[in-house]
Amino acid sequence: MSNEERSDSLAEQAAAWVPPWQRPAPAPPEDSAPTTEPGPTTEPGPSTDPGPSTDPASPADPAAPSTAASVAVVEEAADLGAEVPLQGPFPSKIELVEGRGEEGGGDGGRTGEGVPDLGRKRSGARVRPVPEPAPELDDTELRGALEAILLVVDEPVSELVLAQVLEQPAERIGPMLDEIAASFTAAGHGFELRRAAGGWRLYTRPEYATYVERFILDGQSVRLTQAALETLAVVAYKQPVTRSRISAIRGVNCDGVIRTLVSRGLVEECGTESDSGAYLYRTSTLFLEKLGLNSLDDLPPLAPFLPDDVEELADAAR
Numbered sequence: 001m002s003n004e005e006r007s008d009s010l011a012e013q014a015a016a017w018v019p020p021w022q023r024p025a026p027a028p029p030e031d032s033a034p035t036t037e038p039g040p041t042t043e044p045g046p047s048t049d050p051g052p053s054t055d056p057a058s059p060a061d062p063a064a065p066s067t068a069a070s071v072a073v074v075e076e077a078a079d080l081g082a083e084v085p086l087q088g089p090f091p092s093k094i095e096l097v098e099g100r101g102e103e104g105g106g107d108g109g110r111t112g113e114g115v116p117d118l119g120r121k122r123s124g125a126r127v128r129p130v131p132e133p134a135p136e137l138d139d140t141e142l143r144g145a146l147e148a149i150l151l152v153v154d155e156p157v158s159e160l161v162l163a164q165v166l167e168q169p170a171e172r173i174g175p176m177l178d179e180i181a182a183s184f185t186a187a188g189h190g191f192e193l194r195r196a197a198g199g200w201r202l203y204t205r206p207e208y209a210t211y212v213e214r215f216i217l218d219g220q221s222v223r224l225t226q227a228a229l230e231t232l233a234v235v236a237y238k239q240p241v242t243r244s245r246i247s248a249i250r251g252v253n254c255d256g257v258i259r260t261l262v263s264r265g266l267v268e269e270c271g272t273e274s275d276s277g278a279y280l281y282r283t284s285t286l287f288l289e290k291l292g293l294n295s296l297d298d299l300p301p302l303a304p305f306l307p308d309d310v311e312e313l314a315d316a317a318r
Contacts, residue, residue, distance in 0.1 A: 146162065162200075
């Protein structure tokens with residue numbers, strides 16, 4: 001075929017081409033009849049030159065789709081069940097879904113006429129069932145559960161932790177613990193339940209301490225020295241306090257004793273002094289636990305242990 005004949009054939013195809021959005025929607029295929037798609041036909045005839053084409057979608061434009069590609073797009077849309085719009089450029093199904101995927105109404109999960117909501121399926125969102133609340137324990141079960149937990153703890157446990165473990169309201173835990181403590185005392189048990197270091201723990205009663213020590217220690221005990229006890233008392237009543245202040249109160253160097261108390265976990269650092277930059281020390285939670293105290297406010301008052309001539313001694317020291 002010569003170049004002139006090829007140009008005439010292209011011109012005929014351009015003149016007979018109809019844009020997809022101007023074509024009627026294909027008729028749905030019948031059950032017994034095979035699916036046929038009408039398409040534009042070109043009758044053979046002598047080549048005529050209709051002149052320069054003014055069609056914006058002419059094959060002369062490299063960006064314009066060919067006739068075969070347009071028919072394939074229409075057939076693919078018909079197979080997917082999408083309706084071909086009659087006006088405007090032909091949008092893809094993905095564009096239709098993305099344009100309305102977030103606005104899907106109550107039409108059974110579809111966004112538009114005949115276009116499935118592919119956006120929702122693509123999002124992968126799953127509906128998670130809401131966990132059912134834990135059943136509320138009656139007083140007998142709650143009391144038994146608390147006693148079992150308190151029997152195995154190795155440090156005071158707070159009411160909030162107990163409420164989280166048992167999955168019960170926190171306002172039920174405190175009154176029940178008070179009731180358990182009162183029942184232990186009324187029954188005359190050798191142990192008691194009391195607050196210590198911000199929590200609750202079982203302790204042996206003081207009147208049976210001699211027997212407990214004899215069973216545990218068996219004649220061997222590691223006690224704090226007199227210097228360590230005096231230093232610990234100064235820290236307890238003067239905290240936060242520096243080493244120099246402790247040494248000034250006791251009248252001797254206390255660096256070694258402070259290191260001993262820190263290594264045993266009874267005293268801990270709590271910052272530095274703003275003026276001198278010296279370390280400050282305070283008693284630890286273990287100190288409260290060992291003494292069976294809930295807070296430092298439970299420390300006995302210091303005044304009864306002071307000598308009668310404390311003011312005279314203070315004046316002499318100045």
